[in-house]
Amino acid sequence: MKYVEEYLNTPVIGEYEVIVAGGGIAGIAAALAAARQGAKVALLEREYMLGGLATAGLIAIYLPLCDGMGNQASFGIAEELFHLSIRYGWEGSYPTAWLEGGSAEEKKQKRFEVRFNPQLFAIAAEQLLLDAGVSIHYGTTVCSVKVQQDKISHVIVENKSGRRAYRVKAVVDTTGDADICSMAGEKTALFQQKNLLAAWYYYATNRGYDLKTMGVADVPEEEKTGEVRQLVAKRFGGVKEEELSEMMLLSHAEILRDVLKKRESDPSCFPVTMATIPQVRMTRRICSAYTLDTSEERISFPDSIGVIGNWKKRGPVYEIPFRCLYGIMVKNLITAGRSISVTDAMWDVTRVIPACAVTGEAAGTAAALSDCFETLDVGLLQKKLLEAGCRISCRDEAD
Ligand SMILES: Cc1cc2nc3c(=O)[nH]c(=O)nc-3n(C[C@H](O)[C@H](O)[C@H](O)COP(=O)(O)OP(=O)(O)OC[C@H]3O[C@@H](n4cnc5c(N)ncnc54)[C@H](O)[C@@H]3O)c2cc1C
CATH class of the missing domain: 3.50.50.60 (FAD/NAD(P)-binding domain)
Structure with missing residues (x-):
């Protein structure tokens, strides 16, 4: 160094x-x-x-x-x-x-x-x-x-x-x-166990707005495939810049994925706000x-x-x-x-x-x-x- x-x-x-x-x-x-x-x-x-x-x-x-x-x-x-x-x-x-x-x-x-x-x-x-x-x-x-x-x-x-x-x-x-x-x-x-990814965000539709409490911890076993399985395996300690940046980048990508999926059934859906600090628990x-x-x-x-x-x-x-x-x-x-x-x-x-x-x-x-x-x-x-x-x-x- x-x-x-x-x-x-x-x-x-x-x-x-x-x-x-x-x-x-x-x-x-x-x-x-x-x-x-x-x-x-x-x-x-x-x-x-x-x-x-x-x-x-x-x-x-x-x-x-x-x-x-x-x-x-x-x-x-x-x-x-x-x-x-x-x-x-x-x-x-x-x-x-x-x-x-x-x-x-x-x-x-x-x-x-x-x-x-x-x-x-x-x-x-x-x-x-x-x-x-x-x-x-x-x-x-x-x-x-x-x-x-x-x-x-x-x-x-x-x-x-x-x-x-x-x-x-x-x-x-x-x-x-x-x-x-x-x-x-x-x-x-x-x-020691570190944190799983969380990506809580607010979204709005023509019917109003709501908070989506999204975290891979909530994904049912049968849905833990491909990319999601990788996210479930990923853990974030929370005291290193590199890990926190990666966590924020992944949470943004998850929010986009989730909103685009919602828009397939409701085109009026869009995100209103997302967390500006990493959602780490311990x-x-x-x-x-x-x-x-x-x-x-x-x-x-x-x-x-x-x-x-x-x-x-x-x-x-x-x-x-x-x-x-x-x-x-x-x-x-x-x-x-x-x-x-x-x-x-x-x-x-x-x-x-x-x-x-x-x-x-x-x-x-x-x-x-x-x-x-x-x-x-x-x-x-x-x-x-x-x-x-x-x-x-x-x-x-x-x-
Ligand atoms: C995904 C998730 C879901 C949760 N669900 C719930 C729930 O449903 N209900 C509930 O009650 N709790 C929940 N929690 C826990 C709860 O939200 C937090 O643990 C609690 O709000 C923490 O409060 P705090 O003041 O200890 O720390 P923090 O909220 O982390 O506040 C620390 C503050 O210090 C600032 N800061 C950090 N470093 C510095 C520095 N060097 N100089 C100056 N400022 C600094 C930060 O910007 C921040 O504002 C959840 C947490 C997560 C991550």
Whole structure:
């Protein structure tokens, strides 16, 4: 490998108490929670809209806030964002029983989930954060960090203005891929099974518009022939440019193929929008002092920061220990969303929108309170979360 040497003398253009890197669901929740605790917060987002996979990635299904048995599991910002996602209207799966005072039996029948419009949700989230005093920086990629004495002292970004740095007290990594943790030298793990191709897109016909949730994982066995079989065999890790580019190219080709096929029976069909970021589920996560597993259903942890249900199964609820959010090496760095410390089985549960909001709120609150997460007074963090309307114990009586 050949190298080119660069001389870097990066200007420090500002200082924040909390920098949230990545404006997906976890980042929105973290920035909002930190700002509500009175911290000076910057949210740095590589794209030009908030929401990450949920909006730019067109994953417009807010999976359940409930346990599937008629009890609400997740509260706080997770519930607030649920309502925000449909403030200007919903697109499907409206949970009447939950939003309009249904009976316990009705809540058991229909889970507390909804389909929202991604663009309206992104704009509503932006307005919410601006109102809370969060400084939003778009088109801004965190490309490096400076670590001094076990703490990140500066976050280095690249955007249209060039390469610049911010001084910082605490950093929340909500890039979805634990990018900042990896840059800072924190211990991380990759998802070994890697991701199958997904190509969700919106299309319109004379009869209206709809979301096509297309992924080769959904292809029936008998249709897994030729090109499709090759796609099923193909997996994408999600932390390498080459793989992500290939994934986007293949997803575009699949969308074209699917639309042209639809047009054979309905010539009025055309695509309206497609994902502008790769639809990867699990990529890289931190390895912290505690790694949560699906077997730890209804287990109480002394450092629980929130409760989530299981979108895949009715019944299980989980407390999330605070230890799953921060690593061992870098004291003022915390993560939330797709990259917390969980086993592969649990990863599929914690990566979804409600869980990302729960961990985001806890990470943002913690970042506003401390610049050393291993010594943070967890009782104080829990008190703040309870005051903000969160539920932290799975033993609490359901509403
Ligand atoms: C195909 C598919 C189907 C899914 N189905 C559902 C579903 O039906 N319902 C559900 O609830 N969940 C679903 N999920 C999961 C869910 O959408 C996501 O896991 C969740 O939205 C992730 O939120 P996040 O904030 O952790 O990460 P992300 O949404 O990935 O957000 C990370 C953000 O960080 C930004 N970023 C990344 N790197 C940098 C950097 N270096 N500097 C600055 N910004 C950066 C990105 O642009 C992005 O905005 C699905 C996911 C996929 C892929």
